[in-house]
Amino acid sequence: MRPPLTTPVRQIDHIGIAVRSIEQATVLFRDILGLEHLGDDLVEDQGVKVAFFKAGEVKIELLEPLSPDSPVGRFLDKRGQGVHHVALRTDDIEAASAHLSAEGLKVLYDAPRDGAHGKLINFIHPADTFGVLLELTQRRGER
Numbered sequence: 001m002r003p004p005l006t007t008p009v010r011q012i013d014h015i016g017i018a019v020r021s022i023e024q025a026t027v028l029f030r031d032i033l034g035l036e037h038l039g040d041d042l043v044e045d046q047g048v049k050v051a052f053f054k055a056g057e058v059k060i061e062l063l064e065p066l067s068p069d070s071p072v073g074r075f076l077d078k079r080g081q082g083v084h085h086v087a088l089r090t091d092d093i094e095a096a097s098a099h100l101s102a103e104g105l106k107v108l109y110d111a112p113r114d115g116a117h118g119k120l121i122n123f124i125h126p127a128d129t130f131g132v133l134l135e136l137t138q139r140r141g142e143r
């Protein structure tokens with residue numbers, strides 16, 4: 001067996017769902033399902049507007065593209081609305097990214113980037129993860 005991550009994954013942080021309109025999707029997640037709306041953010045580096053909802057310990061992140069030529073814009077165009085990624089929370093995103101790269105997985109960024117609400121993020125390409133885009137996320141100051 002190969003050695004696992006030295007800093008294990010803590011939990012699923014959130015599930016990202018690509019939608020055409022956060023306003024419309026909020027009717028389902030907040031008003032009908034009754035999930036607490038935790039807040040919105042604009043992540044220009046990723047070309048998305050996002051909204052978070054609390055579902056127990058895990059969050060649901062709605063993603064609306066700022067332009068068709070963004071990762072989520074291309075996803076909607078090719079695959080339509082639906083689950084876009086699963087985010088795994090780690091306490092050491094740099095070590096996790098290095099470890100996964102060394103395992104031969106396609107980690108998208110050389111260094112973690114800024115995500116929603118000031119978190120650090122990186123991604124593993126879905127071609128290497130059985131078709132599910134995996135996000136790594138770390139809260140700042142957590143290590």
Ligand code: CMX
Nearest residue numbers: 043046071072074075078084085115116123126131132133
């Ligand atoms: N989940 C599963 N498969 C996906 C996918 C996703 N989210 N996005 C693309 N794919 C698939 C495509 O359908 C395509 O499959 P086929 O080869 O079978 O057609 C394949 O991956 C390659 O697609 P592509 O045309 O190269 O797609 P893109 O150019 O859009 O790039 C990716 C794909 C993963 C590199 C790009 O989406 C990316 O950089 N993602 C990371 C950043 C991101 O997603 N940001 C938004 C979220 C930000 C946040 O959470 O704050």
